[in-house]
Amino acid sequence: MRCGIVVLFLAAFSVGLCEEKVRLIVAPFDGSTEEAKMAGAALAETIILTLRENAKSAIVYDHERLLWALNRALLRYATLDDAGKATRLANTLGANYVLTGRVVPKNGKIKVTCHLHKCGKETKTVVTLTTEGDFEEVAKYVVSKAAENLRLDLSSKEPILPVGKEHILTYGKVLVCKRDPDRYAEAADAVSALLKAGEKGAPARFHSGWLLLQRALVADREGEDEKAARLVDVAEKAFVAATRAGGARTYVARAFNSLGLLAMDERHWADAEQRFGQAIATDGNIADAHRNIGAVYRKLRRYKKAVEHLKKAAEIAPNDAAIYNDLGSTLTDAACELLEHKKKDEAKKELEKACEAYKKALALDAEMVEAAGGLALALDLLEKKKEALKYYRLYEKLGGDDGDLLDRLDALEQELK
The missing domain is CATH 1.25.40.10 (Tetratricopeptide repeat domain)
Known part of the structure; x- marks a missing residue:
């Protein structure tokens, strides 16, 4: 393998590197052809799985969380090999580092150039790596150099491939197509090809279940209830198989999470x-x-x-604003239970924490109607009526339609005239 490395250390970076927890996004590596994009997606996934397994002190975002962020940041269809898009992606997830790259297939091997960005008030390129070799060699090299520059202790640098290397491009196609709802059928065909080829590990089985659920959602929207129910049943079996298959533990965990969601749906x-x-x-x-x-x-x-x-x-x-909204709602419920037991001082503390959570949610998403309504209610319970009125009005402005909250808005406006 031929390797070249250009290190662009910055003085400010070298001083502060170890002072914060590493939150790393490994964006799908891009390419100028479909084959290059497939190789790039699979390479990024291999780096993610390897670092998640072996870098215990860091948070490395998995592919499914990355899909959420790409959609949220309006980057689902974008190339991701520049600092500007890296910053948007980092801000969406709360990451402080983003690894981007570009892949070129070359004589049966791959050449990759990738950039490690430190994202904060300003985005700075920490290191640029260029390497060429077979898939596993390149993955191991990038993992090693990324860990070195992030000061991560790895229990192992051996790449964790999601599937056998002979099927890695097919797996990459699954990931590429999952970014585009119009290509879900192609993704499903690629997963079927993997399963027929004997790839029965957790990654392939999880993606199979995930894509079946997308088909179920479409059937449900179209009023085909029986078809949707059948697809959900098959998806559930795929997730169960993923939990038993072994392989990359992130996908075993994702399968358990999906089974939990199905159980929640059934109460x-x-x-x-x-x-x-x-x-x-x-x-x-x-x-x-x-x-x-x-x-x-x-x-x-x-x-x-x-x-x-x-x-x-x-x-x-x-x-993630939704997490803070959930936290605010939970703390408000806890406060209401305390009020039922006449524990006013304890309830007040919970309501104050709920207000902080709701305000954090609104700072991240100013149009989150649920957070506006929740904050209004929590402030109202704290008897901060003028501030509560402000957020009741925001709730109405954002399109909130809960009758009780809107009735309280009317009553409070009359009371504070």
């Missing part, structure tokens, strides 16, 4: 709690699993545990 709370717990035990850095089990505990009125998991979710994904 099977004990089963949902178990499944989300299994997801967290398998891979504790999936924010969605912590948020989801928090929702279950809130439903079961186990507010302390709900808050614990929602705070963990916010630690992993600090720029």
Whole structure:
């Protein structure tokens, strides 16, 4: 393998590198051809899985969380190999580092040039790497150099491939097509090809279940209830198979999380709690699993545990407004229960924390109607009526339609005339 490395260390970076927890996005590596994009997506995925498994001190966002961020940042269809898009992606997830790259297939091997960006008030390129070789050699080199520049201790640098290297391009096609809803059928065909070729590990089975659920959603929207139910049943079997298949633990955890969501949909709370717990035990850095089990505990009125998991979710994904909204709602419910037991001082503390959470949600998403309504109610319960009125009005302006909240808005406007 031929390797070249250009290191662009910055004085400010070298001083502060170890002072904050690493939150790393490995964006899908781009390319000028479909084959290059497939290789780039699979390479980025391999780097993600390897670092998630071996860099215990860092948060490395998995592919499914990355899909959410790409959609949220309006980058689903964009190339991701420049600093500007890296910054948008980092701001969406709350990451402080983004690894981007570009792949060129060359004589049966691949050449990759990638950039590690430090994202903050300004985005700075920390290091540029260029290397060429076979897939595993390139993956190992990039993992090693990224870890070196991020000061990460790795338990192993051996690449964790999602599938056998003979099928890596087909797997890359799955990832490329999952970014575009119009290409979900192509993604499903690629997954079927992987399964027929004997790739029965957790990644392929998880993607199979995920794509089946997308088909179920379409069938449901079109009023084909029986078809949707059949597809959900098959998807559930795929997720169960993924949990038993072994392989990349992130996808085992994602499969457990999906089973938990299906249990929640059926209001099977004990089963949902178990499944989300299994997801967290398998891979504790999936924010969605912590948020989801928090929702279950809130439903079961186990507010302390709900808050614990929602705070963990916010630690992993600090720029996800929905997590803070859930935290605010849970704290408000806890306060209402305390008020029922005449514990006014304790309730006040919970309501004040709820207000902080709702305000954080609105700072991240100024149009989150649920947060506006929740904040108005929490302030109202604290008897901060003028401030509550401000957020009741915002709730109405954003299109909130809860009758009780709108009635309270009318009553408060009359009271404060």
